[in-house]
Amino acid sequence: MNLVGLAGIIVWHLIPGRRSNTRLVVQIVFFAVMTVILVGNDLTPFKSEASGTPEAAALLVISARLLWWIHLAWAIIGAVRIYLVLEGRPREARLLQDIVIGVVYLGVALSILAFVFGIPIGTLVATSGVVAIILGLALQNTLSDVFSGIALTLGRPYVIGDWIVLSDGIEGRVVESTWRSTHILTGSNNVVILPNSFLARLGLTNVSRPDGTHLLTLKVRVAPTRMPSVVAEVMQSVLLSCSSIVQEPPPTVALKGLDAVALEVELQFRVANPAKRTRARSEVLDLVYRHCKSAGLLLAMPAESLVAMADLPTEETARPPRIEPIELIEAIPIFAALTRGEKALLAVATSAREYHKGEIIVRQGDILPALMMIRAGVIVMRHEGEEVGRLAPGDFFGETGLLAGMGEASTLEALTRVTVYEIDQNAFAPLLADRPAVAEDLALSLTRRSLPGRTGEAHGQPQEHHVHLFHKAIQRIFHRGRHHLSSPRSQLGRTSHDVDS
Template sequence: MSEALSGLASHLSVAALVAALALAGAGVAILLIRGDAPSRLAARLCMFAALTLLLVGHGFAPYEPHDLSDVEPARRLAVYVASFLWWIGLGRCLTGLAAVFVIFERKPRESRLFRQLIGVVVYLCVGFAILGQLFRIPVGAVFATSGAVAIILGLALQSTLSDVFSGVAMSLGRSYAIGDWITLEGGVEGRVIETNWQNVHLLTAAHDVAIIPNSVVAKTRIVNQSWPEPSRAAKAAARLRPTMAPAEIVAIARDALESCNLILHDPAPLVAVKALSATAIELELTGRAPDRAQLDAARNEMFDRLYRHAAAAGLRFAPEAGDGAPPPEADVATDAAARLAQSLPLFASLADGDRAALAAKMRRRDYEPGEVVIGAGAVADALCVVLSGALALTQKHGEREHELARLGAGDYFGEGGLLLGEPARGVIRAITRVVVYEIGAQDLAPILRERPELSRALGAALALHRTLEQNDEKAAAPGRAANSARRFADRIRRIFALDLNETD
């Protein structure tokens, strides 16, 4: 033993230098490969092996107990430092093994709580080993004392410990993960943004943060809305006047759903007739939003599309049962083109006579499912307004065709070719049977000259369609989109010799 200590003390400067270099190298390696747990573990094992070989090569085994009562202070300090570094290195290797085990088991969403608990247990064991092996303190007495202290602390921290162990249990049970949308019994719901030793943090739909203790979450009923799949059912109910056969009304509602952009189309959305009477037909529309965060927006779009398709088809909404006599009927144009001209926001600023004159000049076009309305590279010679049905705007990337957006009743397209002479970059194809009304340049030009403000709406439509075709999220930012709309509006005014002083 004395020879080993003498050897270690004689090479104390060399040992300290090598140990310092080893620790520095380990720190640099960890910083360089911070995101790769297996590589971090390999670096730790290499540094630990080098330190072990260094100490054993000098005749000193740090894992064996040593009696240092008769050793000089300098040598005793050398033994303490070397043994302490060795045991800490062992602890880091064990915690690295735990981290790699989680990754190898394909549990990337495992909470940090579980890994932190393993680290606490490992370093607690290392601390007891250092006390017993290095300082020769009776570990049994330490355990007995720590047990009494643990009982006192446990009684004082009962609530906190309940939260901690509840968090451990939920982490192991994997009831939810970061990013999941959950609903707790009592009506609290939100997206999980953080879990720690004591609380679960939920971001609610109102963008408030609800902080709930782990013990409360563990005792309540949890509904995970993001597992096993994140899509959620979006339902919309409507009452229409039965002026058509139910099958025709269902077909119109189904076209409205097919034209939605914010719901999934596989599986296909559903339309069900819930009730039929002399005054109303009640429909229930069901689609699936991609996730809980888009559920409200998807439901709003379903109502909007149903309203537009119903208005274009001449359908009227029925009052709720018990609301008394229905209000008097407003004058509704019976001609489809006239209904379209009246309901289209683009022509809202026109007088009734102008809308009627425009409707008389519209040309009707019918398309079957799968038929191409405008092909890639084609230059449209008319502004196309959708009366009924659903269309898809697609673009080819490589060998695959990607759907960018869907169009339905009240949407219009072809303004780029008609107004600017630009070829279409994507393909517009009918999904269902589609009825489109076309407005030629010779019919639109007089209206633009009389109503220059229409150039703003057409410029905004051009900017939106261009953004969809480019599939560019940056171009969709509000500021850039507004600039693009103004640019297109100015080009339209110059082409049609409109008043350029008309402000946006």
């Protein structure tokens, strides 16, 4: 029986830990064989029968019983582990497994003392009870954390990875949960460690359930210079053009109030997870400004401001922002290097185009020989049928064909009625030659918006390749633009080496 028990231990350790089912079968087989041998020799593990036998035989009997109890503990623990794993609840399984293992080992240890070595455990149990009371009083807070951890684990108010908000204002993602404490990663990238007893007493909101989306609201005050339905339509275009928010369920626009000072609008939208709240709010605010300027709407003064009624804009006195090509050119950062006169010449060379809702502006791979600036409306970008972004008033496209003679990375489709200002290549060539900073800004914009999988590019192509390609395009446009310049200084003042610099 001793040989069988030792062989079982060796075989159990030789089996890889990932093959838990095989380990359980081996444990049960060896335990059954040892039980048969024990019963076949008229021995029982529940009575101490070593007295009256030779000393060597007594030692063999004691070791046999000891091995039998150890194999019994392993068989029970293996069966419990398999059962909990099959339940498919890993967090509770780990907790219950630890509890069961502790109880089994404690029971087996007491049984070995009583039935193998013949030690009376009554006195030991009584003494351990007194010791347990003393330890319980000394470790009251620790035990409170442990049992609170058990309650939180079984109640499942959150799991690892959930974003929670506590009633005291702490919020973050649960990254670890132990017997004693829970670790929360906050938005400032700090880990807050909360005792489980403290966490169990607080109310918490799990913003990751029933799904990961999170609702945000943003209030906007607009001067009442247009009908509320027009303002609501503009705000709907704001939400439609935002790529940082979730479009399903669709965001909504609610009119909250109207007086002589302002029309109050509330934008309600969702983000994929709470970590994207700041980015989404910033993008929505930027789009509110751009769409309001495009539609000729004025933002109202704050409600707390005391303004004389005579100074408030009305439909008759309000002067909406100008939306001429020159204003749009001045608002786009890539033209910051141009002088006022150069911007005016560029504005003269622009022409307006309109596209209806659902109309394809340009297909993926097609070349646009002009720069398109969005005056009004929303455009969706689709790469190989999948939406990759949206464009709003103030955005531009067509720089791929203008700079590098390449096709567009995405198919552009009008989500609403769209108006664009078009600047053709002939108007740009002299400016790119005389102002290479503009071409570099365009190249940088193209690099940021380039997508893996573009025609003729390998997946994961390094960004340095794009920069090299754009510099070569700049040189080509520069050489072509020099022939359009009338000034001898312009023809001789720069070289392609200067552009590379």
